[in-house]
Amino acid sequence: MAKLDDSVKYLKGVGPKRAELFEKLGINTVRDLIYHLPRSYMDFTSPTAIASAVLDEVNVVEAEVVKKERPAMIRKGMTLYKLLVTDGSDDMNVTIFNSQYLFDSVKVGEKYIFCGKVTGNLTRREMSSPTVQKSSSGDRIQPIYPLTAGLTQNILRSCVKSALSAVTQAEVETLPNDILKKYSLMPESEALVKIHFPKEREDVFPARRRLSFDELLTLRLGMMRLRERVRSLTAYSMKKVDMSGFTSALPFKLTGAQSRAVSECMADMEKSAPMNRLILGDVGSGKTAVAAACCYIAAKNGAQAVLMAPTEILALQHYDSLRTFLEPSGLRVGLLTGSLTKKKKSEVSEAASRGEYDVIVGTHAVFQESAGYERLGLVITDEQHRFGVAQRTALAKKGNNPHRLVMSATPIPRTLALMIYGELDISVLDELPAGRAKTETYAVTGKLRSRACAFVRKELDRKGQAYVVCPAVEEGTADIKNVTDYAKELERGEFSGYRIGVLHGQLPAAKKEEVMRRFKDGELDVLVCTTVVEVGVDVPNASVMMVENADRFGLSQLHQLRGRVGRGSRNSYCILITDNVSEESRKRLKILSSTSDGFEISEADLELRGPGDFFGSAQHGLPPLKIADLAADAELVKLAQDAAELLNERFQLSECDSLRKRVEALFARGEW
Ligand code: ADP
Ligand code: MG
Numbered sequence: 001m002a003k004l005d006d007s008v009k010y011l012k013g014v015g016p017k018r019a020e021l022f023e024k025l026g027i028n029t030v031r032d033l034i035y036h037l038p039r040s041y042m043d044f045t046s047p048t049a050i051a052s053a054v055l056d057e058v059n060v061v062e063a064e065v066v067k068k069e070r071p072a073m074i075r076k077g078m079t080l081y082k083l084l085v086t087d088g089s090d091d092m093n094v095t096i097f098n099s100q101y102l103f104d105s106v107k108v109g110e111k112y113i114f115c116g117k118v119t120g121n122l123t124r125r126e127m128s129s130p131t132v133q134k135s136s137s138g139d140r141i142q143p144i145y146p147l148t149a150g151l152t153q154n155i156l157r158s159c160v161k162s163a164l165s166a167v168t169q170a171e172v173e174t175l176p177n178d179i180l181k182k183y184s185l186m187p188e189s190e191a192l193v194k195i196h197f198p199k200e201r202e203d204v205f206p207a208r209r210r211l212s213f214d215e216l217l218t219l220r221l222g223m224m225r226l227r228e229r230v231r232s233l234t235a236y237s238m239k240k241v242d243m244s245g246f247t248s249a250l251p252f253k254l255t256g257a258q259s260r261a262v263s264e265c266m267a268d269m270e271k272s273a274p275m276n277r278l279i280l281g282d283v284g285s286g287k288t289a290v291a292a293a294c295c296y297i298a299a300k301n302g303a304q305a306v307l308m309a310p311t312e313i314l315a316l317q318h319y320d321s322l323r324t325f326l327e328p329s330g331l332r333v334g335l336l337t338g339s340l341t342k343k344k345k346s347e348v349s350e351a352a353s354r355g356e357y358d359v360i361v362g363t364h365a366v367f368q369e370s371a372g373y374e375r376l377g378l379v380i381t382d383e384q385h386r387f388g389v390a391q392r393t394a395l396a397k398k399g400n401n402p403h404r405l406v407m408s409a410t411p412i413p414r415t416l417a418l419m420i421y422g423e424l425d426i427s428v429l430d431e432l433p434a435g436r437a438k439t440e441t442y443a444v445t446g447k448l449r450s451r452a453c454a455f456v457r458k459e460l461d462r463k464g465q466a467y468v469v470c471p472a473v474e475e476g477t478a479d480i481k482n483v484t485d486y487a488k489e490l491e492r493g494e495f496s497g498y499r500i501g502v503l504h505g506q507l508p509a510a511k512k513e514e515v516m517r518r519f520k521d522g523e524l525d526v527l528v529c530t531t532v533v534e535v536g537v538d539v540p541n542a543s544v545m546m547v548e549n550a551d552r553f554g555l556s557q558l559h560q561l562r563g564r565v566g567r568g569s570r571n572s573y574c575i576l577i578t579d580n581v582s583e584e585s586r587k588r589l590k591i592l593s594s595t596s597d598g599f600e601i602s603e604a605d606l607e608l609r610g611p612g613d614f615f616g617s618a619q620h621g622l623p624p625l626k627i628a629d630l631a632a633d634a635e636l637v638k639l640a641q642d643a644a645e646l647l648n649e650r651f652q653l654s655e656c657d658s659l660r661k662r663v664e665a666l667f668a669r670g671e672w
Contacts, residue, residue: 038143216640223422281429283563303377336362540568
């Protein structure tokens with residue numbers, strides 16, 4: 001018998017040499033090995049007849065060996081071994097390269113399963129370098145594992161087998177019985193056997209379900225622990241503030257959702273534990289005003305607040321907004337970004353540390369270098385999903401446990417938010433400010449581009465402004481628009497006579513800032529840009545957006561982009577141009593034209609593309625999930641969250657020992 005935490009090297013069939021190779025796969029212990037899950041399977045359960053094999057594709061064929069040819073050495077180190085096989089429907093030539101061992105083990109007159117690509121023509125079939133397995137051997141479905149040089153599938157299979165038979169069922173199980181029952185989960189040991197060595201395809205599904213459930217549960221429990229840890233800290237507890245000074249200086253009346261969020265924040269900040277709250281709101285729902293209200297509460301309590309944005313452009317814009325919202329009530333707002341001169345930066349920093357600013361707005365990077373505030377009481381971060389959980393918690397450690405407010409960039413389904421922002425409390429802004437003009441969205445092909453441009457010109461002539469969004473900065477291919485060339489093309493052609501600006505992430509910060517300012521001040525009519533405008537840019541007069549190669553963007557991303565127009569009282573338009581007329585592309589873009597509800601869109605996006613894509617490549621900042629899929633397993637996510645609530649109370653009990661170990665292991669890996 002082996003213990004789960006024993007080194008793999010003591011397992012039968014492993015030994016020190018293989019253990020070293022296993023290490024490259026991140027497998028050190030017996031536990032690691034049994035949770036090294038197959039990435040796919042080879043399914044030999046329903047072989048194809050040779051006569052109906054699909055040419056140029058991988059086929060599984062069950063056939064009898066009729067003849068073994070004499071090996072032919074075609075050059076040094078390359079020997080061909082040929083077999084002729086038949087399954088009654090037809091004959092097939094099988095070629096094996098260099099593997100004398102395999103060739104010798106095959107016997108004329110016996111049946112084997114061959115799996116490989118079939119080539120040839122109507123009269124002659126061939127298969128090269130197939131995997132070969134005896135017909136009578138039991139495993140008709142074989143796991144395919146991630147490998148490393150020096151290991152083969154067969155070695156891994158036999159090592160996993162020996163690991164599985166070396167551990168006891170009781171040791172493997174991480175969940176109490178009542179939980180298994182309540183959520184109809186199979187025992188963990190059974191799930192492991194079935195996921196590694198399914199007897200039939202149908203075995204895999206419930207096994208996967210059980211193991212995914214475990215993973216989601218572990219993640220959720222871990223997040224809940226993080227949250228509790230923060231709750232045990234002591235923060236500067238604030239006094240209730242009369243908000244009338246703030247609201248009367250605002251150029252608008254807060255929506256019901258905004259007021260609710262502000263009250264929730266105020267209640268949090270009155271507590272002795274730090275606030276840890278996420279404002280989850282659709283594009284244009286007015287998150288900034290909520291942030292400003294929190295700054296006001298902090299300032300009235302004699303504390304300083306910082307607001308961090310992911311980009312310079314956003315920092316500047318928040319700076320402008322906060323000044324508008326807060327200066328009338330006498331608050332002092334400062335700006336700290338990377339593009340300021342060194343001298344200016346240290347001036348602002350020093351003034352902040354002397355307490356001369358109530359609020360400092362800036363970019364994330366800048367705050368990381370300069371720490372010293374006189375009485376930091378509130379840290380607000382915008383568009384946070386770009387930072388991971390680990391980064392967020394690191395930030396929380398700065399200063400004297402300041403209250404924390406996180407503003408989401410994207411409306412995401414609540415279940416997903418609970419996973420991704422699981423260590424935070426959530427306020428949802430589910431109401432847009434009234435009087436918002438509508439944005440109509442059309443998807444068209446490139447054939448209609450000049451009509452679209454004529455439409456844009458009409459808006460410009462009515463004193464509107466336009467965004468033209470392209471997927472690339474300069475490279476691109478013939479059919480992918482890039483900002484640099486396209487701006488020139490438009491300047492000479494469709495938009496000649498109009499004032500055109502170019503904006504993308506590779507411009508120097510000062511240049512970006514200037515272009516943005518000119519667009520905002522109405523000195524530019526058209527802004528040709530990349531998705532740098534995606535996050536939060538606010539130019540109320542912009543009323544039309546044209547997106548090139550729209551199919552290259554995620555739905556949530558397009559929704560975010562589209563949110564750049566329709567921010568004022570002008571009726572607004574978003575024209576999505578794509579030459580991709582596939583069913584899927586049409587379906588996706590149709591969702592956008594049919595709804596403007598960001599939560600609905602993100603749900604659809606999640607279903608269509610998965611959370612990885614949804615957040616840009618691997619940007620969700622979670623520990624990597626091995627088996628669960630946040631998008632595909634939405635129902636399971638809910639169940640796991642439910643179970644986490646139940647188990648959280650019992651977490652310290654001995655029945656949760658192994659679960660606790662797993663939670664600790666997941667979060668110990670860090671670096672996500
Ligand atoms: P987001 O939630 O996308 O960050 P912003 O905070 O940028 O949204 O707000 C979008 C626009 O709506 C801004 O121009 C802001 O001034 C305006 N706004 C915010 N709250 C209200 C409100 N209650 N009534 C009217 N306009 C509002
Ligand atoms: Mg915003």
